[in-house]
Amino acid sequence: MVVVTVSDVAKVGGLRLRGWFLLGLVTVVALAATGVWNPFPTLWDWVDRSEPISEPDVVWQQRVGGTPRSVTIAGDTVVVEQRTRVEARSLATGAQLWDRKADWAAVAGADRDAVVAVGKLLSKGYELLDPATGATRRRDAQAVAVWTYRNLLLDARCLEATDCTLSAWDPRGTEPLWTAFLPGVSAGFLADNPDLRGTRRLSSPRVDGGVAGPESAPPLLGFPVDGRVHVVDTATGRVLQNVEPGRDERLAVIGGRMLRMRAVGQDGVCAFTLTGYDPGTGREVWRRTGINPRTADSAGCVQREDPQGARNVLLGVAPDGREAVVDGYDGRLLQVNAEGERLVAVDDRYALVRTADRRSIAARELGADRTRWTRAVGEGGGALTPYAAVLAQEKPNRLIALDPRTGRELVVLRTSAKALAVGPAGMVIGEGREIGYVRFGAGGAGPGAPAGPPPGGGDDGVPGPGSSGGVPDGGGDPGGDDPCGPKRELCPEPGGKDG
Secondary structure, X not given: OOOOOHHHHHHHHHHHHHHHHHHHHHHHHHHHHOOOOOOHHHHHHHHOOOOOOOEOOOOEEEXXXXXXXXEEEEOOEEEEEOOOEEEEEEOOOOOEEEEEEOOEEEEEOOHHHOEEEEEOOXXXXXXXXXXXXXXXXXXXXXXXEEEEOOOOEEEEEEEEOOEEEEEEEOOOOOOOOEEEEEOOOOOOOOEEOOOOOOOEOOOXXXXXXXXXXXXXXXXXXXXXXOOEEXXXXXXXXXXXXXXXXXXXXXXXXXXXXXXXXXXXXXXXXXXEEEEEEOOOOOOEEEEEEOOEOOOEOOOOOOEOOOOEEEOOEXXXXXXXXXXXXXXXXXOOEEEEOOOOOEEEEEOOOEEEEEOOOOOEEEEEEOOOOEEEEEEEOOOEEEEEOOOOEEEEEOOOOEEEEEOOOOOOEEXXXXXXXXEEEEOOOEEEEEEOOEEEEEEOOOOOOOOOOOOOOOOOOOHHHOOOHHHOOOOOOOOOOOOOOOOOXXXXXXXXXXXXXXX
């Protein structure tokens, strides 16, 4: 007698099921290998499908190869720098246009005249790539550092440790505009945009520090070399000053002036004196006492940081504890906060100020003592760009883009993503490896439209403090200089390279 148990039947059934499964798998693999039918890409797309990173949804959303280190809108493309690669995507569709290996990348130039500088760490040289195609436009084999601006590219190369040259290029040019001698840069400068003696921006956790893209080159730059600061005129390449700071001083080059910031301990506190000099003549132009530029740490009066600010302005704290915005060119107080107010962001047109009740952010026009607009917004930070004021609200999470001049709403997103780049018609946001593009307004210009200056005009839409609301009566440079600066660097020039 043969006894068949239930477990035996189950075993046989299981073997048959596995047999059918293996047969089906072999059949699918054979069909895929012969090109008849391949379900794997569709299946993987379904498994790997990403959740939308914002509501309303973005125009497009893509997953890049690694977490972005920087994102820049360059004409009709989006350039994404990652840890070991750089890639470009279509601004209209998000489709990848090209990618290549690179340890660093930075965008120079504006709109459709932009280029992408790429290179390897600890290696000399760089390449300039076309953002749309990835083709090499110019190659250099000797540079040790590169600085990228909206209207200029600078590079430095050294024959010896104390024998270096600084060259300026039009971003798409093939011959240098000028070359200057510097007594060394290679020991401290590597890769793209090493720190110079200027200002450091206010930061916000959910707004990238490079959200505004490359800025126009300032009229003067301060290169730190062996404890001294060499002041270089970016129009001619002439080295105007070679200055060694005093023991209790820090130097910065802001708004076309050389600033000496002196900090001396008095009665347990640091007493600050800020003095602006004309680098061409060495003449003192302005002086202010009592403004703390936040360059010293809490351990004493040793100044280890550059002052906070942007372009031609620096920030400080007045003796009564209120924050102030100082014009680096002539020393004017462009904005002094009321008690309890806090600066969120600044350029040399406007300041974003968190009101004392912490319920709103107000936009103040610098030098005009006027509030442009006020927006009720919860805790969070923000940034000012030529095309939009970006506010990042927490609890609930929001990204809000407003017209910086009028406060007109451009877009409001329910998202925990970060604002990565702002252009004339929209912005790129990202979370992890996901990035997406959102257009400003239902009737805004498409991503392929030519990029013009934002409302208010000016170079990059960012006129200098001398033209933001006018110079108050009795204001201006104490020395009687042209309020537009020694080279009219504070006033836009029509028909210029950036216009």
